[in-house]
Amino acid sequence: xxxxxxxxxxxxxxxxxxxxxxxxxxxxxxxxxxxxxxxxxxxxxxxxxxxxxxxxxxxxxxxxxxxxxxxxxxxxxxxxxxxxxxxxxxxxxxxxxxxxxxxxxxxxxxxxxxxxxxxxxxxxxxxxxxxxxxxxxxxxxxxxxxxxxxxxxxxxxxxxxxxxxxxxxxxxxxxxxxxxxxxxxxxxxxxxxxxxxxxxxxxxxxxxxxxxxxxxxxxxxxxxxxxxxxxxxxxxxxxxxxxxxxx
Amino acid sequence: xxxxxxxxxxxxxxxxxxxxxxxxxxxxxxxxxxxxxxxxxxxxxxxxxxxxxxxxxxxxxxxxxxxxxxxxxxxxxxxxxxxxxxxxxxxxxxxxxxxxxxxxxxxxxxxxxxxxxxxxxxxxxxxxxxxxxxxxxxxxxxxxxxxxxxxxxxxxxxxxxxxxxxxxxxxxxxxxxxxxxxxxxxxxxxxxxxxxxxxxxxxxxxxxxxxxxxxxxxxxxxxxxxxxxxxxxxxxxxxxxxxxxxx
Numbered sequence: 139x140x141x142x143x144x145x146x147x148x149x150x151x152x153x154x155x156x157x158x159x160x161x162x163x164x165x166x167x168x169x170x171x172x173x174x175x176x177x178x179x180x181x182x183x184x185x186x187x188x189x190x191x192x193x194x195x196x197x198x199x200x201x202x203x204x205x206x207x208x209x210x211x212x213x214x215x216x217x218x219x220x221x222x223x224x225x226x227x228x229x230x231x232x233x234x235x236x237x238x239x240x241x242x243x244x245x246x247x248x249x250x251x252x253x254x255x256x257x258x259x260x261x262x263x264x265x266x267x268x269x270x271x272x273x274x275x276x277x278x279x280x281x282x283x284x285x286x287x288x289x290x291x292x293x294x295x296x297x298x299x300x301x302x303x304x305x306x307x308x309x310x311x312x313x314x315x316x317x318x319x320x321x322x323x324x325x326x327x328x329x330x331x332x333x334x335x336x337x338x339x340x341x342x343x344x345x346x347x348x349x350x351x352x353x354x355x356x357x358x359x360x361x362x363x364x365x366x367x368x369x370x371x372x373x374x375x376x377x378x379x380x381x382x383x384x385x
Numbered sequence: 386x387x388x389x390x391x392x393x394x395x396x397x398x399x400x401x402x403x404x405x406x407x408x409x410x411x412x413x414x415x416x417x418x419x420x421x422x423x424x425x426x427x428x429x430x431x432x433x434x435x436x437x438x439x440x441x442x443x444x445x446x447x448x449x450x451x452x453x454x455x456x457x458x459x460x461x462x463x464x465x466x467x468x469x470x471x472x473x474x475x476x477x478x479x480x481x482x483x484x485x486x487x488x489x490x491x492x493x494x495x496x497x498x499x500x501x502x503x504x505x506x507x508x509x510x511x512x513x514x515x516x517x518x519x520x521x522x523x524x525x526x527x528x529x530x531x532x533x534x535x536x537x538x539x540x541x542x543x544x545x546x547x548x549x550x551x552x553x554x555x556x557x558x559x560x561x562x563x564x565x566x567x568x569x570x571x572x573x574x575x576x577x578x579x580x581x582x583x584x585x586x587x588x589x590x591x592x593x594x595x596x597x598x599x600x601x602x603x604x605x606x607x608x609x610x611x612x613x614x615x616x617x618x619x620x621x622x623x624x625x626x627x628x629x630x631x632x
Contacts, residue, residue, distance in 0.1 A: 139414065140388070140512050140513070141387070141388040141389060141512075142388060142389045142392055142508060142509065142512035143414060143418050143509050143512055143513075145389055146418040146421045146422075146505050146508075146509060147417075147418065147421055149421045149422070149423070151423060165567075166563060166567070167386065167390060169563060169566065169567045170394075170560075170563055171390050171393040171394065173560040173561065173563070173566060174393045174394055174396045174560065175393075175396070175504055175507075176396070176398060176507070176518075176519045178519075178521050179521075179607075179611055180558060180604070180607075181608060181611065182560065182561050182566065184566060185565075185566050185567075185568060185572065185577065186566060186567055186568070187568045187569070187570065187571070187572060188567060188568070188569050188570075189569075189570060190569070190570075191570060194570060218572075221612075222574065222577070223565075223577060223578070223581055223605075223608070224608045224609075224611070224612045225612065226578060226581070226605075227581070227604075227605035227606070227608040227609040227612065228608070228609045228612040228613050230605065230609065231605065231606050231609035231610075232609045232610070232613050235613040236613065237612045237613045238612055238613070238614070238615060238616065238618075239612065241615075241616070241617070241618060241620070241621070242620040242621040242624065242630070243524070243616055243617035243618070243620045244612070244616070246496065246543075246620065247521070249493065249496060249497065249500075250496065250497075250500045250543070250544075253496075253497045253500030253501055253504070254500055254503075254504045256501075257422055257500070257501045257504040257505060258393050258504060258508070260422075260423070261389060261393075261505070261508065262389065262390050262393060265387050265388075265389035265390055266387070266390075271423075272423045272425075274425050274426075274494070277490070287570075287571055287572055288571040288572045289572050290572060290574055293572060296493075296497070297497075311427060313417075313420040313421065313429065314420065314429050316413060316416060316417055316420070318432075318470075319416065319420060319429065319431060319432050319433060320412075320413070320416045320432075320433055320435060321432060321433070321434045321435070322434070322435050322436075322437070323434065323435075323436060323437075323438060323441060323534075324434070324534055324535040325432065325434060325465075325534055325535045325536050325537060325540060327469065327537055330432065330469070330470055331470070331473060334470055334473070334474070357427070357474075358470075358473075358474035358477065358478065359474070359478050360426075360427075361428060361470070361471045361474040361475070362471075362474040362475045362477065362478035362479045363478075363479070364426055364428065364471070365468075365471045365472065365474065365475040365484045365485055365486065365491070366475050366479050366482040366483065366484045366485070367485070368485060368488075369485065369488070369490050369491070370488070370490035371485075371488060371490065371632060373488070373489040373490045373493065374488070374489040374630070374632055377489065383489070383621070383630070385618060385621055
């Protein structure tokens with residue numbers, strides 16, 4: 139294969155970090171690599187806020203559900219969807235026209251832009267020898283997170299990302315079988331559910347080994363629990379309050 | 386730097402492809418690398434449909450706004466957000482419980498999962514010597530695209546991706562200055578707008594060179610036009626009709 143694919147195949151989330159810093163040069167290289175991802179019509183509708191100050195990190199760790207690694211990693215990045223620059227441009231150049239920050243399409247464009255850029259950045263960080271973990275828990279108390287970061291209208295925090303030198307060795311979590319997620323020509327429901335069946339065995343065995351026999355919940359059971367929990371129902375009112383998703 | 390970051394820094398969208406095929410092995414390696422991206426609680430809420438059959442590609446090219454490269458690339462991937470597997474798991478394991486396929490949070494989780502996986506796949510393809518381009522135009526007539534691909538409830542096409550050997554040499558499009566998108570501690574509106582100012586000069590010059598002096602529209606003017614156009618307002622009714630974004 140090649141170095142890039144090998145790097146991807148080795149990915150695992152890191153939740154324990156050494157105190158070694160990420161230098162300004164390294165951070166710049168990581169974010170610049172992120173910027174090179176594709177962006178819908180070059181809108182580049184994202185901003186990333188680097189948090190390194192101890193008190194602010196502790197505050198965000200608390201807001202993300204007391205995740206200690208947010209506190210312990212040397213750099214915590216908050217990836218924000220950002221239509222502020224576009225709004226400003228519309229106001230300056232075409233003040234007489236209605237603008238569409240509030241469309242579902244533009245919400246999606248901004249959110250996807252963030253994800254493409256952040257995934258490049260994640261890989262860039264890993265290629266430099268760091269470990270990373272995405273922090274979706276940053277949406278738990280998204281209103282307060284937005285305040286801590288002083289986010290203006292048109293900007294919302296999508297997730298966080300810890301970066302640092304790994305201080306743990308964790309296994310690589312198995313993925314769904316390839317043919318469960320790769321279909322040809324048409325969606326193949328039978329094939330995907332058959333893939334889940336065999337994945338349930340894989341994940342039960344993996345979990346059992348990882349917990350020294352304590353737990354062996356198959357994936358589909360975990361997913362059933364996950365989907366029947368009322369997770370982050372504040373997202374809709376929050377986003378609408380921020381002017382997103384209105385039409 | 387290193388191979389991975391160098392690869393990212395060379396990225397440009399490719400819109401003209403040679404007829405060289407992408408082999409089954411290469412496609413498998415590309416999608417498997419995509420699968421290794423992070424996924425919220427391991428939900429892996431995506432499916433990718435590979436379209437190689439000429440008539441189907443032509444149909445999708447038409448639906449995407451007559452983009453000839455969709456037709457001409459050897460493999461066209463449709464990246465779908467997919468809550469179908471999770472729904473099935475909830476129905477089997479916890480049939481008595483209410484489930485949340487319709488939450489904004491789960492819509493976001495699935496959409497972000499697609500983007501992280503597809504960006505890994507894009508880089509994996511590039512690392513194998515292919516060129517790629519994302520096709521957001523696939524959302525233009527999203528209802529019809531969903532029909533062509535036979536997408537079930539809980540699945541929607543986020544975008545397409547052409548993969549193939551590049552048959553053109555294009556320049557690397559400049560990005561926003563780093564400090565416009567990388568802030569420290571708090572959102573810095575002044576810094577970001579200052580970045581746009583200098584980027585306007587960069588993009589005007591780049592555009593002028595690329596069009597032999599014909600056009601030199603600065604970025605913020607393009608963005609003002611972009612944001613004041615009623616683009617894909619069908620997304621909200623379509624997604625709600627598919628059961629997404631209801632709460």
